[in-house]
Amino acid sequence: MHEDFDGCYRAVASRDARFDGRFVTAVSTTGIYCRPSCPAQTPKRQNVRFYPCAAAAVAAGFRACKRCRPEAAPGSREWDFRGDLAARALRAIAAGALDGAATDNTGVPALARSLHVSERHLHRVLVAEVGVGPLALARTRRAQTARLLLDATELPISEVAFAAGFASLRQFNDTMLEHFGLPPRELRRRPVRDVPGTGALTLRLGVRQPYDASALVGWLAKHLVPGIEELEGAEYRRVLPTGGIATLRLGTDAVTLTTAVDDVRALPDAVTRCRRLIDADADPSAVDEALGRDKLLAPMVRARPGLRVPGATDGFELLARTILAQQVSLRAAHTFAGRLVATYGKPLDAPVGTLTHRFPAAEALADASYDGIGLTASRCASLRAAATAHASGELVLDPTADRDETRRQLLALPGVGPWTSEYVAMRALGDPDAFPATDLVLRRRVEAADAVRWSPWRAYAAMHLWTDSLTTEAP
Numbered sequence: 407m408h409e410d411f412d413g414c415y416r417a418v419a420s421r422d423a424r425f426d427g428r429f430v431t432a433v434s435t436t437g438i439y440c441r442p443s444c445p446a447q448t449p450k451r452q453n454v455r456f457y458p459c460a461a462a463a464v465a466a467g468f469r470a471c472k473r474c475r476p477e478a479a480p481g482s483r484e485w486d487f488r489g490d491l492a493a494r495a496l497r498a499i500a501a502g503a504l505d506g507a508a509t510d511n512t513g514v515p516a517l518a519r520s521l522h523v524s525e526r527h528l529h530r531v532l533v534a535e536v537g538v539g540p541l542a543l544a545r546t547r548r549a550q551t552a553r554l555l556l557d558a559t560e561l562p563i564s565e566v567a568f569a570a571g572f573a574s575l576r577q578f579n580d581t582m583l584e585h586f587g588l589p590p591r592e593l594r595r596r597p598v599r600d601v602p603g604t605g606a607l608t609l610r611l612g613v614r615q616p617y618d619a620s621a622l623v624g625w626l627a628k629h630l631v632p633g634i635e636e637l638e639g640a641e642y643r644r645v646l647p648t649g650g651i652a653t654l655r656l657g658t659d660a661v662t663l664t665t666a667v668d669d670v671r672a673l674p675d676a677v678t679r680c681r682r683l684i685d686a687d688a689d690p691s692a693v694d695e696a697l698g699r700d701k702l703l704a705p706m707v708r709a710r711p712g713l714r715v716p717g718a719t720d721g722f723e724l725l726a727r728t729i730l731a732q733q734v735s736l737r738a739a740h741t742f743a744g745r746l747v748a749t750y751g752k753p754l755d756a757p758v759g760t761l762t763h764r765f766p767a768a769e770a771l772a773d774a775s776y777d778g779i780g781l782t783a784s785r786c787a788s789l790r791a792a793a794t795a796h797a798s799g800e801l802v803l804d805p806t807a808d809r810d811e812t813r814r815q816l817l818a819l820p821g822v823g824p825w826t827s828e829y830v831a832m833r834a835l836g837d838p839d840a841f842p843a844t845d846l847v848l849r850r851r852v853e854a855a856d857a858v859r860w861s862p863w864r865a866y867a868a869m870h871l872w873t874d875s876l877t878t879e880a881p
Contacts, residue, residue, distance in 0.1 A: 408456040415451060417442045423615070424691040426479040430457050432468045439463035444474035460585075461546035462537035469587040470553075477550040477585075480612045481687040486838050489809045492535040494521060495528060496543070497836070498806040501678050504544035505571025514540050520806070548572055549585040551674050556594045558609045561670060563590050569670035608664040609677065611654075613686045616694075616712030619656040621873055622684060625716050628736065631727065632744035633751065633763045645761050647720045648672050649754060652680050661686065682805065682836065685714035693838075693866045700860065702852065706870040713873065715865045721803025721834035722796045723765040725816075728826050729788050730781070745779045746771075768797040788821030795819065805836040832865045840865045847875045 408414060408429040417425040423443040432439040432455045439460065440446065457463040460476060470477050481500060485493040495517065503517050517540065518525045529539040536543070552570035555561055561569065567578035567590075582590050623640050630637060635644045643653045646665075650672060653664040661684060665676050681687060690712040698707040707713075718724040730746070731739035750770045751763030766774075771793035776786045795801035801815050802808075809831055816827040825844045832840035841864035843854035851871050860867040 408458045411456065414442070414456045415454065418444075418454070419448050421445065424689075426476075426614070427481055427687070428689075430460055430463050430476055431455075432457060432463045432466065437468055438471045439468040439476060440471040441474045441476040441479045444471060444476075446471070446473055458536045459538075459543070459546070460550070461543045464546055464585055465538045465542050470585055472586075475553075477553050478612055480614050486687075486805075486836055489837075491521060491523060491528070492531050494806055494808065495532060495540065496536070499540060499543050499547060501804065501806060502547075502571060502674055503806070504540060505548065505674065544571075545581050546585065549581050551677075552578065552582060552590070553586065553593065554609065555673070556590060559607050561607070563594075565670045566590065569673045571671075571674060606664050606666055607673065608662055611661045611663055611677070611681060611684070611686055613661055613684070614688065614690055614712075615659075616690055617658055617661075618710050618712040618714060619658045619661070621710055621713055622716060623656050625873070629740075631740060631747060631765075632760065633747040634761065634765050636760045643759070643761060644719065645754065645764050646676055646679060647723075647764065648675070649752070649764055650676060651754075651758055651761055652676055652719075654680060654684065656684065679719040682717035683719050685717055688714055688838075690714075693863045696863050697860060697867055697870065700867075703860070703867060703870055706874050710870065710873060713866065713869055715838070715869050716833060717836060718834045720765065721830070722768050722793070724834045725792055725796070725803060725826075725830050726765075726771065726789060728829055729785065729792060729821065732785070732788075732821070732826065742779055742781060746776075749778065750774055768793040772797050784821050788819060791819045792822070803830065803834050807835055809835050809837050832868070838863055838865045841868055847872055851875075 414429055414431070418431050421443045425442040427441070429442065430439045431442060431444070431449075433449045433453055434455065435449070435453045439457070455466070457466065460470070485496045498517055498520070504513055514525050514528070518528045521528065532539050532543065548571045552566050552572070555566045555569060559566075564575060567575055570578070572578040572581070579589050582588070582593065586593055619640065623637070623642070626635075626642050627637050635642070637643070640656045641653060642656060643651060646652055650666055655662045663677065663680050665673070694707050694711055697703045726746070727739070727743050730742045734742070747763045747765060750766035752767070753763050754761065771789055774790065776789065781789070792801070795815065796803060802812060812835060813827045813831060816822050816830060817824070823844070825842045828840045828842040831837040832842065839862040841857050842848065843857060845868070848868060848871055857864055857867065
């Protein structure tokens with residue numbers, strides 16, 4: 407969108423928050439870049455440049471505005487409905503693929519290998535798409551994470567640096583100065599108390615408005631698995647793959663995340679997983695505008711503006727739970743999943759409430775007998791095959807995956823059909839255009855061929871239809 411100068415300038419002149427995160431505005435006379443909704447005086451047209459992302463603005467010599475805090479805006483959804491190389495690389499970088507010290511097995515070399523391209527080609531593609539290469543994008547992500555931690559926590563400066571993914575304090579100081587015009591200690595304006603090595607941090611997660619938190623809470627309530635999830639009112643708690651516990655307070659105006667910080671380096675990963683779960687980076691204005699023009703969906707969109715597609719904190723967990731739910735009731739699926747967790751999940755060192763285990767790792771289920779779970783032989787075979795494929799690294803189940811290839815791999819598994827593959831693409835891969843056309847609820851409401859008119863937001867259309875139905879049985 408940043409190439410449409412007139413459209414971008416109109417958004418800036420009207421301070422339209424719907425465009426926050428979709429591009430940034432750089433002002434040559436001040437040397438700063440802002441989000442489109444910045445309350446500052448609208449700059450003159452001749453002094454404005456538009457960039458697709460903050461990293462491109464920083465590379466051009468601009469620093470972040472202290473007033474509108476563009477680094478705190480929700481991320482762009484532009485790359486989610488694309489499955490090309492640039493989109494997959496950007497999703498991987500956003501998930502922290504380049505955090506920490508770079509080696510031959512990490513960093514850009516590893517990212518390029520996972521995408522089956524050379525480092526040079528990867529750099530060339532990203533520069534063509536967003537104006538900067540992978541390292542610059544990763545530095546900006548780390549700087550934004552660090553700024554969040556400086557503002558929202560009392561962690562010591564050194565712990566903030568390593569939690570945000572910086573390899574050294576010097577790199578941290580230089581990057582923060584480049585991005586924000588101040589060193590970290592000056593960015594933090596309040597005195598810092600000593601913080602113990604363990605405890606809890608509470609962060610505010612930025613989400614675009616409108617945000618239908620009540621529908622998300624209702625969905626989560628119907629799909630809780632004993633031992634790894636619990637819900638009290640609008641407060642959802644779950645065990646993360648790392649064994650940490652995340653508490654999300656889901657409100658219409660704000661979402662907060664509270665999590666333990668035994669190892670602060672795991673914090674950005676927890677934030678990323680939770681943002682995916684609550685679909686924090688969705689573009690509800692674009693979705694509602696497109697679906698709201700449809701005769702069938704228009705009443706649902708008016709009733710539930712800002713409806714989200716629940717994501718997943720772990721792709722394999724979602725696949726396993728979806729397989730367990732095939733051809734059984736929702737209650738039976740939860741019973742099977744609870745037994746699976748209790749039998750094969752790793753117990754927590756310190757259970758909290760009803761949270762007692764991690765969800766079983768793929769390696770554990772690849773060799774499991776499944777005795778006492780209550781599954782049919784065919785369902786056991788499906789689970790075992792899925793776990794083996796994921797444990798070997800062949801089956802990638804996160805937003806960085808090649809979606810078409812993952813669909814093909816899923817369909818090749820015994821007992822996995824189009825419904826399961828589309829449902830996993832929708833929730834684990836973050837594909838906003840995935841559509842489980844064979845779902846019974848959806849088939850009653852629309853023919854698969856007719857659903858094409860909802861592209862590229864068919865996943866949101868499915869959520870509206872499911873939420874509207876009193877007989878939803880999706881896992």
